[in-house]
Amino acid sequence: MKYISALLALFLILSLLTCNAATCFAAEAGSENTADSEDALSLAAPSAILMEADTGTILYEKNSHERLRPASVTKIMTLLLIFEALEKGQIHSDDTVTVSEHASEMGGSQVYLETGETQTVNDLIKCISIASANDAAVAMAEYIDGTEEAFVAHMNEKAKTLNMNDTTFVNCCGLEADGHLTSAHDIALMSRELSNNHPQIHDYCTIWMDHITHTTRKGTSDFGLTNTNKLLRQYSYCTGLKTGYTSQSGFCLSATATRDHINLIAVVMAEENSKIRNKEAVSLLDYGFAHCQVYSDPLDSKLPDLTVSRGKQDSIGLAYASPFQYVITDGSSSEEITKELHIPDSLEAPVKKGDTVGCIEFHIGKRLLGSVDIIAKETVPAATLADCYLDCLSMLLLK
Template identity: 40%
Template sequence: MIKILICFSVIFSSGIGLNLYATHHQPVNESNALDLAANSKSAILIERDTGEVLFNKNAQEVLPPASMTKIMTLLLVMEELENGKLQLSEKVRISEKAASMGGSQIFLEPGEEMTVNDLLKGVAVASGNDASVALAERIAGSEEAFVEMMNQRAKQLHLKNTLFQNPTGLPAENHYSTAEDMALLAKELLKYDEITKYTSIYEDYLRKGQENEFWLVNTNKLVKFYEGVDGLKTGFTNEAKYCLTATAEKDGMRVIAVVMGADSTKNRNSDVSAMLDYAYSKYTTKSLFDKNQQVTSFNWLKADQQKVNVITNDSISILHKKAEDLTGIETDVKIDQDISLPIKKGTAIGKLEVKKDGKVISETDLVIEEDMDKAGTFQLMGRILRSFLNK
C-alpha cells in the first residue's frame, strides 16, 4: 500500500461572482422565475463543464424518455470504443431480432453486415431502433444483457430516477427517466468529443451507391437551424410526447438543454431554442484546464515508472454572468492517501477542487496518465541505493 497526500493551491488573478453551485447542481435563484419551456412538462438547462443548473422546470419529474434513451446506448458504445473492445471499422452481423424492430429504423436486413461506424450514424442521426439493438447485441451478447449494463451504468452515474427496459426507448412498463438525469447522462456522453461528429450530421447516406442506399436525415432539426447546436438526441412516443436533449457550443461555452413532454415538434424546438438563447445572452465561462491537461506529477518509489503525471479527467471551467466582475478563485489538488498498485491508465486517484471564498463550488476527477505497475525487486534496490548515495 502506498501512502500519498498531495495538496496545493493555485490563486487565479481573476475569478467569478456568486452564482456558482456546480458541486450540488442547484439552480440559480432566478431560475424558477424565468418564463421558459412553457410548452413542455419538464425541462432543465445546464452548463456542461461546471454542471451548474441555469434553469429548472419540474426537472425531477419521472417521465418516459422515448428515444433519448439512446444517449445511454451511445455512451456505452463510446466506452467500448475507448477501451478497445469495439472498433469503428468492425462489421456487425444483423440478427433477426434487430432487423425486426419497429418505429424509427434504418431498415437493416437479417444477415446483413454493417460497420460500427455506420450503425453509430444510424443511431445518432436517424434514431434507428434496429441499429441500437444491433450494437447492443454486439456489445453484450443480447439486448437483455445490454439493458443490465445500461442500468448498472445509470447507478454509477447516480441517475436516481432512471430505469431502462430496452436500448431504444420504445414504450415499455417501468422505463423512465427525468430531465435532470438526461442532462447528467448527456454531460457524461459529451466527454467523448467525437460523438458530436455523428450527432451534428444533418444528412448522410448508408450503403451509398448500392440498390438499398438509405438517406439519413437528422431527427434534431436544430443542428441545421440553430447556430452552435451539434447534438444530441430527440424522442417521441404517444406516451412521452416530444422530447429533446440538445447541446450547443459557442465561444467556448457548452450547454445542455433538455425538454420532455412537449406538445409538438415546433414547440419542443422553440422551448429549447429559448433556453439556449437565455444561456448565451446571460452567461459565459472561463476555462481553467483542458481535458487531459497535466495538473501535477510526483515520484512513486514503488512504481515501475517512478515519475507519474496526473491529468484532468474532463475540462474544467468557471461560469459567471457576463455583467459580473471576476474575483479570486482557488484550486486545490488532492490525491488519495491510499493507492494500491497496479493501477490502470484513466483511474481516478484524486480530485481537483475549485473554491470560491473557501467553499468548494466544483470538483473534477484527476486520473493517472498511464498504466502503473509495481517496481521489481532490483528496481527498488537500485533506487534505494541511489537515494542513499545522493544524500
C-alpha cells in the first residue's frame, strides 16, 4: 500500500512539473511570436511608422515618438499652411512673390532665388515640392505671414491642433537649428493632414522634372528642377511626399503610396544613406499593402422616418452622420462584417437638425469595429398650446 502511495505521489509530482513546463513553454512561445510580429520588418531605422491614411490607423511603429531632427521633411508643414492659405483665399496660385534678402540667403537645397526676384506662388510650390528649395520655402513663409518667425509660430500652432505633441519647429525649411525636433508619429500626422485635405499636393510632388525661369537684373534664364524623391522611379505606387537630409538628421522620408484604394504613409528617420532609406520605406509600404484591407461602407441606404410626439410635425427623417471605414489588419474578411441598427421607436420634440438619435454598429463576430451616428435631418420644434388647440379644432371639423 505504501509502495502504491509512493508511486501515486511521484506520478503527481511529475505531472505538475510537466504541466508547468508546458505552460512556461507556451508563454515563452507567445512572447516570442509577439516580438516577431512587432519586429517583423527588422528595420535599421531608429524610428519609423506606417499609417493607413484614410482612417489614421497605425499598422506598424518603432520608437515612433522619439524626437529627432526632420531636415527638409519639415516642409510638409510649410506646404500644409501654404495650401490652407490658398483654400482660404488669403493667397492665390498666380500671385507674384518678391524674394527678400533673407530668403535668398538660405543655404542647403535651393533654387538660387535672388533678392528682388519675383516668382509666382505656383512656381514656388513646385520649387518646394520637387527640389526641396529652402529659399522658396522662406519666400512663401514671408509672403503668408510677413516674417519667417511669424510663420514658424503659425506652424507650431497648427502642430498643436494636430496633436503633434513631439514637435517644435524653429524654422520653415528644416535647416539645422537647436530644438528643431519632431517624431515619425508627428510627421505621419501632418502628412495625413496635407494628403487628405489637399490632395493636389500629389500633382506637385509626383513631378519628376520641371523648370522655373529666373528673371533678374542679369537677364532671363531657365533653372531645372529634379525631384529629390527617387522613390517615384523605384516604386510604382508612390505618390509622394517629402525627403530630408542633413549631416545631423541623417536620411529621412515621408512616403505616400496608393494601391487598390488603400492609401499608406510610411515614415523613416535618421537612416544611414538614401538607399537604405528608400529600401526600408518600400518594405513598410509592401508590409502595409499585404496586411491591410480597407472596408468602406458609404451608408447611402435610406433610413426609416421616426414618429415624433408633442412636436409641430408627426415624423422626422434620419441620416447617417458619415460613411464608415475600417482597416482590417488581422486577416479577417470584409464579408464577416455585420451591421446593427440602433434607433428608438419614436422621439419626443423638440428635436434639432443634427441631433444624434441613434447609431449603426459594425462587428466581426462579437468584436465591435466602430459605429456611425444617426442624426436628425431636420428640426422639429415642440408643439405649443396654440398648435394643440388647432389640432383639436381640425379633428372636430373633420368629424
